[in-house]
Amino acid sequence: MLDSTVEHGEKLITEAELRKRFDFWIRHLRLEHWNFELRPHEEPDGDEQEAEIIIPADYDYGQIRFNKTWRKWSHSLIDEVLVHELIHAHLHKLQVAAMDGSRGFNDEAAAMYMRRLGHEVEHAVDALTIATLRNVLGLKDA
């Protein structure tokens, strides 16, 4: 995790800045063909989540929601969260295909399979997020 909140004296993030960073990452991650809605005024479902991406159907559309603290995040945390959620978009179809692998499992086996899959996807997304931040921003210790 990068520095999580603004240092004393640093300005709060504006919604315009958030959208500008979002557009920057869309280009760098080659997701221009997706239709995204940034929803900075809607909270993610989980309490501890900084953000979440919701992809309601199997086509290239996603909504990204942010924890209400986002205005106080550092610029590096904003970048980290945006890249993380956008990499989820890249992996979405792979995840849906993998979820199909639990068809025919009983409830307990399906739940175990989905937990494992979710864990592995998060692990891959985290690693790809760090690699992207390092490669695009030239960060050495992200």
Ligand SMILES: [Zn+2]
């Ligand atoms: Zn995630």
